[in-house]
Amino acid sequence: MQIRERRRGAGRAIGGCEPAPLRMYSLPTGPKYHPTLRSSAEEKVVRLKHNLVLNLFLQQGPFWEAVQNVRSEWGITARRVLPSKGDRGTYRPIEQEPPDKWTKGRLEFNDRWDDALRSLRDRFVPNRLRRGLGHKFFGACVMCDPPEDSLLEFSKFGAVYPSVFWPA
Numbered sequence: 001m002q003i004r005e006r007r008r009g010a011g012r013a014i015g016g017c018e019p020a021p022l023r024m025y026s027l028p029t030g031p032k033y034h035p036t037l038r039s040s041a042e043e044k045v046v047r048l049k050h051n052l053v054l055n056l057f058l059q060q061g062p063f064w065e066a067v068q069n070v071r072s073e074w075g076i077t078a079r080r081v082l083p084s085k086g087d088r089g090t091y092r093p094i095e096q097e098p099p100d101k102w103t104k105g106r107l108e109f110n111d112r113w114d115d116a117l118r119s120l121r122d123r124f125v126p127n128r129l130r131r132g133l134g135h136k137f138f139g140a141c142v143m144c145d146p147p148e149d150s151l152l153e154f155s156k157f158g159a160v161y162p163s164v165f166w167p168a
Contacts (some may be wrong), residue, residue: 015167045129046155049137052124053155063124070116070142076132082150083140091139091157117142134158 055061073080074093085092092113098105117129125133134168137158 003043010087015121026034045133048125048129049133049155050152053146056141057148057151063120063141066123069143070120074116074142076142078143079143080145080147082147082153083136083144087138091136093143113139137167 052063055063055066058064070076074096076093079090082091089095096109098109099133100106104120114135116134120138120141121133121135140154140157144154
């Protein structure tokens, strides 16, 4: 019995066995130590975002026209900047938001904005990839025009799901 407990490892208080020291702090961290696999869906979403941003920059094609329609419907004049998580005005029309958070007017505003962005997503993103794109990307496309020297950075705004696969 005592041999079996000793073999089971640390934390067993039988016959002078001592717990093993904690060594987790010494394990390296970071992406190079935790390999991940990119999904094919993620690659398709990234490629789609690149194409949409290019159409937006060139100001041509059906996506550009649809974005222009949303802008005119909402009275939005786009700024030529990179969207930022720290600046909500780069992906939401904050000037038009009602001031109180949980009022009926604010909730209706949020519903209207989400519907406008959902219509863009539903029209330009295939069904199988729709869960992969959040509304912040489409909000940025409506609120901002991509700067010429930052098209890739613009296309990276907003989360892409599925993003990474962590092996078990």
